[in-house]
Amino acid sequence: MSAASAAKTAKVVAGVCAALALGACGTSPAGAGPDEATPGPPGTPAAAATGTAPPPQNSAAATSPAAGLRFGSEHRFPSGLSVSVSSPNIFQPSENAYPRSDRAAAFDITVYNDGQKPYRLSDLSVRASIEDVEVQQVQDATRGYNGVVDADRDIPPGETVGVTLAFAAHTEPAALRLTLRPDSSDETKAVFVGTV
Structure with missing residues (x-):
């Protein structure tokens, strides 16, 4: 190979390496792409959020629910229909709680109806599991955790409703999966995950 050919080959190889390096600069780090959920806007707890609200700001970023979205x-x-789930509030249930549990995690869940027709809140299914074992919802009126009190309510288009639900947790921190289905008879779901 002549010196001129070797120089030309070196330039081509350098050009390819530079193009690959520039391409790598434009990629997102693992876990930061469009499939990664972003936290919702800070604000009041979902339990106080009832009424008209603008569409959620991060809807496009909150995709890939089967893989698990972060709490928040x-x-x-x-x-x-849009749903947001707060970070867990860990508490010790009162003596009047049912079922009895030494530790529980409560979540503020906000439901926003940006659809074309009213949404019946009782259609919303919320299940929690730890290590693939379903955990029970905790009712604790003393602490203010009464489940969905307006289950037969319709959410008109453009309105938001907040509910707070609590679930039994292990005595030691563990990964919890919260699965929300807008219709319990449908496979469509959003899964939120985190440590409680």
Whole structure:
């Protein structure tokens, strides 16, 4: 190979390496792409959020619910319904709680209806599991955890409703999966995960 050919080959190889390096600069780090959920806007707890609200700000970023969204994120379903789940509030249930549990995690869940028709709140299914074992919802009126009190309520298009639900937790911190389905008879779901 002549010196001129070797120089030309070196330039081509350098050009390819430079193009690959520039391409790598434009990629997102693992876990930061469009499939990663972003936290919802800070504000009042969902239990106090009832009424008209603007569409959620992070709907497009909250995708890939089957892989698990972080607590504090939101997800928009194809129907236009959006749900957000707060970070867990860990508490010790009172003696009047049912079922009895030494430790529990409460979540503020905000439901925003950006669809074309009213949404019946009783259609929302919320299940929690730790290590693939379902854990029970805790009712504790003393602490203010009464479940969904307006289950037969319709959420008109453009309105938001907040509910607070509590679930039994292990005595030691563990990973909890909260699965929300807008219709319990449908496979469509959003899964939120975190340590409680």
